[in-house]
Amino acid sequence: MTLRQRASGSAYASVLRIPAARRTLLLGVIIRTPLMAGMVTLTLHVVSHLGMSYSAAGIAAAVVTIASAISGPWRGRLLDRYGLRRTVLPSLFVLTVCWSIAPFVGYWLLLPLVAVAGLFIVPTFSIIRQVMITAVDDERRKTALVLDSIAVELSYMAGPALGVLLATWLGTPFALLICELASVAGGVALWLVNPVLRPAEPDEATAAKVPLRQWLSPTVMLVLAATMATMIVLTGSDVGAIAALRAMGHEPSIGIVLAAWGLGSATGGLIYGAMRRTVSAFTLLGLLGLATMPVALAGGPLAFGVLIFVAGLFCAPTITATIDQLSRAVPTRVRGEAMGWHGSALTGGAALGSPVAGFAIDHAGWPSSFLVVGGFGLLLALLGTVMITVRNRRELGQSARKINIGPGGLPPSATVARNRDCCRCRG
Incomplete structure (x- = not known):
């Protein structure tokens, strides 16, 4: 071992x-x-x-x-x-x-x-x-x-x-x-x-209610959007897999292929859970989208099973990362409501994924379903990453202005203290 x-x-x-x-x-x-x-x-x-x-x-x-x-x-x-x-x-x-x-x-x-x-x-x-x-x-x-x-x-x-x-x-x-x-x-x-x-809070009995507008920040909304996009990719892939194997004339293989997809998800989850490093939900969503699109190239059930197993490696990690990221972005006192919104985002994504994939299949064949839902996941992941990066930089800039950065990258008080110390050193 x-x-x-x-x-x-x-x-x-x-x-x-x-x-x-x-x-x-x-x-x-x-x-x-x-x-x-x-x-x-x-x-x-x-x-x-x-x-x-x-x-x-x-x-x-x-x-x-x-x-x-x-x-x-x-x-x-x-x-x-x-x-x-x-x-x-x-x-x-x-x-x-x-x-x-x-x-x-x-x-x-x-x-x-x-x-x-x-x-x-x-x-x-x-x-x-x-x-x-x-x-x-x-x-x-x-x-x-x-x-x-x-x-x-x-x-x-x-x-x-x-x-x-x-x-x-x-x-x-x-x-x-x-x-x-x-x-x-x-x-x-x-x-x-x-x-x-x-965990119990010392002042829980007298603690004020945390209103929705106070914790439903842009970061939380982006994580919920990533959650919904993840389910659109997964549900769309589910519909696409059934359509693909029916078109190939291998309907009896549907259960086996979906089991391979589930095995890939469980395998990816185990690997991700053992990692010391935490990966952003948007990064994992992007990888899920990237891994889903090549399934459209499968020419038979064996190749399809292998490709969808690879795509499955990012299923459980992406959903886990959205839960982890959301739980850290909200106050502990509203975690139940936040998890409820997360569940609603999962349900909403599942409801949207099937018709999106079905529309693509009806108009361009089963490969298009994997290209459409995978591409959508990748696009939202890139958009979310850019928005989070811009927001973090803006908050960093605001924090820097609040502490009034002085010469040499230090606050004025720190600069004075540094000069005083240097004078002492010079005697």
Whole structure:
């Protein structure tokens, strides 16, 4: 084993030795896996059990997505203000009622029920990321967030397969009921454990509320834009991969190729988490865009799998870097709301990526989807880097003017002291 491998292994081991981090990662998988399974089962339920079209199923999925995006900042604000238990408890009751009824009603009653469920969804992503950040020191924050990102990848891989399996064995109504109530049960476990979301502040009881306009700085907005762009690249690549393999006549290879993409993401995440150096989210977004565009050159499924594996190396690191950068750019007291906005940016990017890629495929074939979304990611990364650099230089200039730089690059008082010392030296 090399020195680098030992260092990376010790970095992850040091995080996993922390009971709060270990317990939270496990709870995250327990809640998220049935949640991912439920989304797939909902589509199957609308199409097969209710006999509706795929468009109708897409509308139902969109209703859940939009409601969840609206819910993110609102629920995050409640976490900041009232804590985990008081925020999660109403969700557990509302979700139990909604998902106990939704699988057994018609389509037009299903839509408002899933909308309410989406609004009251347990803010799992926000909670888990806050707990992971709080459980470790600053040096290990990136490694902890990578572990959470890999746990999400595992849920994304296992959840849909579990949903399809349950729908095949039990039928979609009971499969949907089991998946969603299992996710609620995970929320109950989270409520019982009640992990620490952020370090306690001495004057927390009397601390004033931090208004949105005070912390939603240009830097924060740029990081959120990078988050949305990342999901546009990833979702667009997902659609492009399906279109490419269908056009090649290799539909059975879709699952294998997407698994290779996920493996690349997990591999890249592990490498990035073990690095001592932190890389800017905009740099990683640019690399993701650059690595995505060559996938358009694939001539067969094997080449496609190799190229998309390489592109996948930058998926998890880019998302992790946006979370890390955002968490450091906002006050601790509003971290829950900021994570909620981050989740909404992810959801918004996912909603935009599919139609953008679909439009490109319809007008110029599947290779164009990778060129368009990859190029968009690269362009936004360059724009964000330039804007951050200009802003940092402007702030540096303002700071220099505030301290009134004097001759020789020192403040006047320092210059006087220096001259006085020199006089002393000369006697």
